[in-house]
Amino acid sequence: MEMPNPNAAILSRKAEIVARLKEVLPADAVISDPTETRAYECDALTAYKCPPLCAVLPASTDEVAAVLRICHEMGVPVVPRGSGTSLAGGALPTADSVILGVAKLNEVLETDFDNRFIRVQSGRTNLSVTGAVEEEGFFYAPDPSSQLACAIAGNIAMNSGGAHCLKYGVTTNNLLGVTMVTMEGEVVQIGGAHMDAGGLDLLGVICGSEGQLGVVTEATLRILPKPEGARPVLIGFDSNEVAGACVSDIIRAGVLPVAIEFMDRPCIRATEAFAGAGYPDCEALLIVEVEGSDAEIDAQLALILDIARTHNPVELREAQSADEAARIWLGRKSAFGAMGQINDYMCLDGTIPVSALPLVLRRIGEMSAEFGLEVGNVFHAGDGNMHPLILFDANKPGDLEKCEAFGAEILKLCVEVGGCLTGEHGVGIEKRDLMTTQYTDTDMEAQLRVKDVFDPNWLLNPAKVFPLAHTESRRAG
């Protein structure tokens, strides 16, 4: 993966830039010592690293605005950062950029249970948003697996999803408003506690813009009452095709589970060895979870199990207790860790139409043999969001490149069958150069024009999302 050459003029002005930033921030909020800036050299895509020019940790919207005014005036690129858990390299710095971290902005500003929203500073972690409302029986729905660490800022920038988004939607469907600072240092309020925008849906385009349109400092989020209960079932099949057909039949029957998760054999074996959840050794496994009162859950599960039985499952396991429910989820939740135990892995995130599932899994199996790299599949089957995990050895020369080439082939396949490159992790640098497989130059140009409006000088996270060749003239200007 290529990054643009750092601007030598900016590198040579480091001392001056740092001094200006220290005029508007407390000294300990400006990190410029090379031993310390290394803490910001990468996000969760650790194959790519580059320490920034410096990092700043403002503690208020005003401080964010002051930082951006300086960087704008001095022509310095800025890379916003939440918790650095992006798997796409969204928060990867360039050597000539300032990392603007929002970790100090972590307060709850307002909770309103009658109107069902919470207003928080954007550096607050996803899980601690639910933590702030759960005593009153509420929760914040989008639940990325990284929710203990990732920040609302990153969730908004990536439009993150989670296991429960089949029913509750992703970040954009649960975001009511933001306070955002533009690259020029202007503070804007978009949306609020009410629903829908009056004018153009600017909130809709900011969510998922990967830190390229503005720095979000506060967010108003929709909160929901917790369901009375939830319970999963585990269904094992001896064929991926049949498991895929079962997913489709469940959906057609009119039940809307909160989650339908799918794991294939390599992934099942890995998690069994790692977590010992007691999964059957079969080709495909579904975890289907429904919500409601006990009686409602019983009724929905009865319907789901009836449908499953018509597909001759090799295993049907209903959780009879909270403990059994936890065991059903245990393997799924430790899937990434289990694969990581075997080797380094790269996690892909393409989405496909559910009907293409059998074909795509078969092709991935064939390609795995061609590339000589193992792959396990675990994903959100209800919405077609795949997570193939390709195993490779980072210490073996050439393995990373081979893995990336394999990953690119899988993502191209996702696009070919009518899907997309990324369902929830974002493009970042990782999928930047594949954008041309999904979008024509005209499609991309329309997106670049949106950035031209918000950030005419292309200083905010400029080397991401779009192929460098497509943005070169704008970044230079």
Added chain:
Amino acid sequence: MITVSSETELAKVIAGAEAPLRVIGGGTRGFAKAVTGDVLSTAGMSGIELYEPGALTIVAKAGTPVAEVEAALAAEGQRLPFEPMDHRALLGTEGIPTIGSVVAANVSGPRRMQAGACRDSLIGVRFVDGRGDVIKNGGRVMKNVTGYDLVKLMAGSYGTLGVLTEVSFKVLPATPAQLNVVVRGLSDAVAVQAMARALGSPFEVSGAAHLPGEMTMLRLEGFENSVLYRAAQLTDLLQEFGEISVDEADLWAQVRDVTAFAAQDGDVWRISVKPSDAPKLVEKLSVKSVLYDWGGGLIWALTVPGKDVRAAMVGTGGHATRVRASDRDLPVFHPEPASLAAISAGLRAQFDPRGILNPGVMG
């Protein structure tokens, strides 16, 4: 009137246009400021292109009648989650509403509160912008964060950024059973509290409307036993608010279409606010008639002609849209703060640099 039957033809028309164009679907929501220019009808681009019930997705050309989309879904026991309003009765218009115009105006009904607005179900668009460029964004899968979300931007852009040619939606199963829990005799303020109580419960209320002087209605949808169970739970939960009954009457299409105002004179406003702010705002407005939807978050207000309700909204968040008025000089949309207005104007200038698409409709 210019009619086009394909995207390619549309792109040619727009690229070659020398005067403003007035984009219409079925022309049933013609309550914008009088727009100059040739009428460009999109109704000729019609038809469902793909429907996969097992994947909960449907793709249709923009000029497809809403009724055709709804019928195709109903045949498979599914529906558009956001329950789009039919404006014909309220506006006294005729014609066939199109799915593209539902998107262009982000039209959503009572279920918006629970299932999201039109923009939340919209997963893909194709459109021709003011330069005549054919652009696609999103697609036919429900999780997609590849590049910027122009899908949301196009929803509610009223044909000012581009003319939609194709729209894709995530749909939901239709529910076999429905019940209303009805509370009578509540003041507006208490009704909003009762609705908040219900909406803060785990009983999945999919409609919450207050018809002043008549009743406060809470809709439950789902499988029959579940609906019965939740109706009993809600009845218990709301005991203290007064006389409660449960019925099967389906009044939600009337709430959705605001039919109560259809035969009454006056201007109609659609006001989106924080629910608990609604009763106080309504008091300030001195309305002729009012209807609360979305648990109070949506106020439909019938006012004397020529009154701009926004004067009363200073200091309250939210926004008001003028939906029907005799005085067409009143702005349709809520004026934006200068910073946002500049961004919106910048976007329009990028997508429609010649200013030929529905000029003046939004700003």
